[in-house]
Amino acid sequence: MKLSQITSITSGINERRNPQGSIYYLSASDFIAPHTLDPLLEPSIMPSPKLEKHFLNKGDVIILSKGHHGFIAHSYQAIKEPAVASSIFMVLRDINPKVLPEYIAWYINLKATQKELINFSRGSALPAINKRILSDLKIQIPDLETQRKIVRLDSLKKAETKIINKLDQLKTIELEIVLKNKIQ
Template identity: 35%
Template sequence: MHALIKEIATVQSGIYQKEFPDGDVIYLQVNDFEDTTLKEKQLHPSLLYAENLSGHLLEEGDLLFAAKGTSNFCALYHDKTGKAVASSAFFVIRIKDKDSLLPNFLYWYLNHPAILVLLKSQAVGSTIPSITKRMLEELKINLPDKETQRRIVEIGRLQQRENRLRQSIAAKRDLLLHASLYKIIKPNNNI
């Protein structure tokens, strides 16, 4: 089944708010993420809760799409983070029927390189390219059955894990090689 994002989810702009040192709501910004992962250790509430924030509070399974600039990505929000709202750098995507569409699947789809290239090719603005709400809402998605979605998500997760392990192995191999080569030329070496 094919659908447009606007048929399966709502897309809402993040908000701009003045920050305070001692708030009770987390204000998520692009620099709070590394790749698509939230850097939870550095988070601290910086907004004061008010009624105008209630409609913008994030819910479990909401997706945050970074639409401004050249580093576009989608992140998945988990409510264990605490009460939070997204900054205006994001669009908040809320799935209408989580029984037919897994948030993790939409997260995987929106981070797929081909989809990001497609969206970037349509971005507007010369100084700071931006993906518009309309572009996101009009994006077509092929919706497989839930079991296929689960499998795709799991394979994608395993691929990411494999990539992280390869990077870690390569970094350790470099350290070992550098140490071995330095040992050869190190002063007082009996070689």
């Protein structure tokens, strides 16, 4: 099934930042992990009536549309709101209720899907995807229960990786302390 058959696709917006702003303006660097916004992120754009239609809703999926490191998708969890996506993103909203936003993000982030998007991207200096490329992207949609299991397993795998990395850091620190004590 094509992505355009299960969701509407829009572009992020281009706004000027302002330290007195009260609206979060999400850029690629604001995500410290998939679906996880930097907790220190501050609002940075001023409110205006034209922005309201661009406010992100919980369950929207935002996809990086430019860059050399792939076209990473994030499921917006509404931790920081109101928020809008910057123009570096494409936004999937009004997602069919039979499809989990987290599943769409997982599917888009698969290496095979990323390879497909890279192959269809435009531009040599800075690869980019557009609405048409995303609209035509074929996505396999299993039943909701299977989607939930996939999302849960993916979440557990990411948690495991985080724990393993932390354990490795602690072992490195421990080894450095032991070795330093040996030479003193």
